[in-house]
Amino acid sequence: MSQAATQVNIISPLTGIMVPIGDVPDPVFAKKMVGDGFSIDPLSNTLLAPIDGQIADLQAARHALTIRSADGLEILIHIGLETVALGGKGFTAHVAPGDAVKAGDELITFDIDQVARDAKSLLTQVVITNGELVESITPTHGLKHAGEDVAATVVLKKAVGQAEQDGGEGATVTSETVALPNPTGMHARPAATLVALAKKYSSNVKLVSGDMSANAKSIVAIMGLGLAHGQDVAISATGADARTAAADLIQAIKDGLGEEAEPVAVAPAPEPPAAPKPEPAKPAAPPRSGDPNTLLGISASPGLAAGTVVQLRTQEFTIAELGQNAADERRTLRDAVDRAMWSLGELRDGLEKEGNSEKAGIFGAHQEILQDPELLERADAEIDGGKSAAFAWRKAYTDLAEQLASLDNEVLAGRATDVRDVGTRVLGEITGQLVEKPDLNENTILVAKELTPSDTAQIDRAKVIGFATVNGGVSSHVAIIARSMDIPALVGIEERALDIADGTRVVLDSSKGELRLNLSDAELRAVRERQRKQAERKAREEAAKDDPAVTSDGHRVAVVANIGGVDDAKDAAGKGAEGVGLLRSEFVFLGRTTAPSEDEQADVYSQCAKALRPGQPLVIRTLDVGGDKPLPYLPIPAEENPFLGLRGVRVGLDQPETLRTQIRAILASAGAGAKLHVMFPMISTVTDWRRAKEIFDEEASAVAFSGEVSVGIMMEVPTVGIMAGQFAAEPGCDFFSVGTNDLTAYTLAMDRGNANLASQMDPCNPAVLSLIGRAADALHANGKWLGVCGGAASDLQAVPILVGLGVDELSCSIPAIPAVKAMVRSYALSACQELASKAVACSTPEEVRALVPVDEI
16 A cells, blocks of 8 residues: 555445434444444435445345455445345345446445335445544535535555454464354344454454354455354454453354344254264166166157267366465456356357247356356355365355255256356366367267256257256256257166267157167167158148147147247247247346336337237236246345245235336237237235236226236146136136146145156146146136146147146147147047046056057157
């Protein structure tokens, strides 16, 4: 730091009235335990950077952050009082740790009404946490305008030595380990109390948790650990008064650091372990099929392929563990992340130009992962511990991926694969080591432990005719891409598939969920003959794709498409779709840091409607996100089981302005040509339905809407099927559309991400089919209709059974449309009804599927 005194002007981060820090109704701030500064009573809701600098810390609840200037000045900004308890609700961060910002840049947007209602106070504190650098701080008074007026002037000391000594005379003392008793973890208030106490001692003091540690005299370092309630912590002190410091500080932690301590449940001490016994060699898992030449998996994308195996191995990088200096390593990491963001943007834009919005949306989601502060925080902690950028990044993303995968949740397991995909991309940028691609011949069948979305999206369809993976689920991004490419694929295949030698001749029959080895010449000829017949049948189906789906005895079934954007709507029309049965509106909300405006949404919905013929249906599902698939600007508290928490319409009811904006946008697109339908996801009670319908009616009334829009329920929860009569009788409820993937999961209480259960996750389970039939009967009795928009609508074995149950509309994946229409035409309604009657009387899904043999498809 220069010898001359330096003056720093702190620009007001909010529009509001200045308040002396001593008047803040919180002793931690009022007594300047965090540091000196000022408070401001906000009149605006967007926090702006008060100085040029770098984001040193962003709290997980997004209520507080720290900026570090080039002079080393650390400024903590804490929005409201006791806002950590909101868990991020009402706060949207626009920056991440490590970001460089200029004075006036947007940092955090918050819902001023919600925070005022739910927190102790809106007063926002701006304090300097490393006051040893400061000669004086002079706040101004009165009304200040954000980004324009000077709120305070800081004069730095003329010369400052090392702020904290690295060590001291005396021994190192480590305290006992205790569980952190603070209910919301080590946030700003308890951290400030600990820092104030630690500064009373001359010793070098550290707060230790596992293999992490932080300078106990630095509030930024402590908050950077992100310690939660119940985590084990200890104090390590080195110096003349180390023993006293360690004892006093650990006692202060036990007492709650100024907060009411919440007891932490202590597990009973484990019994002493028995003497270890030598473990017998683990036997190889027996074949699931009982046939060593047949490996079983789960169909992610149906089809039949005969070719030779190429094993796709995980990329290994050569990495140095130790770094040079933290600043350079951090800069190396940020530069690599920036390059990866650019390459993902190029990939996403290229896919959008090709008309593949679903794939493009996946790589937009990858950009969101790269902007997640959790990843960079984990890597920065490793860099601060002396690790290289590459080592720190690899540990950060692999630890996060393993944490997600261990939750045994299909969606989160899919996100684990995405995290590894993104992580590998950045690691390649850091090291300069190119990801090796195997040499592929024609008729290649890829086998891998897992494929990433990047691997799958870039498959050369001229050479790769199918793939099988050990990991992954039928709803993963990889499976979605496979279906969009119409490439046969198995997931959850037996692990012994990884032992198949490259060049081995195999048949992948994903319709049967099989990979078969060592076929005789006669068997291969039979496969080739089956492929020839399938190709002929597919050509006939394509030729008749625009013909209606009418059974041989004159019963018509609507066959429509599931889409994820405007380009999909155009592609669906080219495949013979008679409209859209599911527009996943999430694509409008993904790949961005702020919510789409009403006008932006209306424009997209209108374009989708214009891509269809006048009068064709366009069913728009309202935003379907939750704790399992959150958005950066729509804070949803972390949940132990997000599948049973705030999800689907529950988010809209919890944060109604988001739902209201979307409804207004949908109504604004009603004149674009298609016949609009609105569908609420995750309805589970009649009360949910009534609240959602009330919001819809209020917005329609507010905009004086006079057109016609049907409103219905996405049937994903068994209660809707069980109480179908009550739901169907509700005024204004015009239809159900069954999401068979979730309905199956909730009915069977099974997670498709669990490899041991995935094969049982079959929508042809008689319990699921019974619920669908019950719903059809109730709706038809009330003059209303039933659709199916889940995976079962594209499942050719399920199609005639669904028609027989009374399903009026089948909403399919785009490639499946011609085959589904042909399947309907190949049956009489009476035959379908007979199949349905037999199906619901079956005991297992296998018995149901035996009613429509695969060989006939």
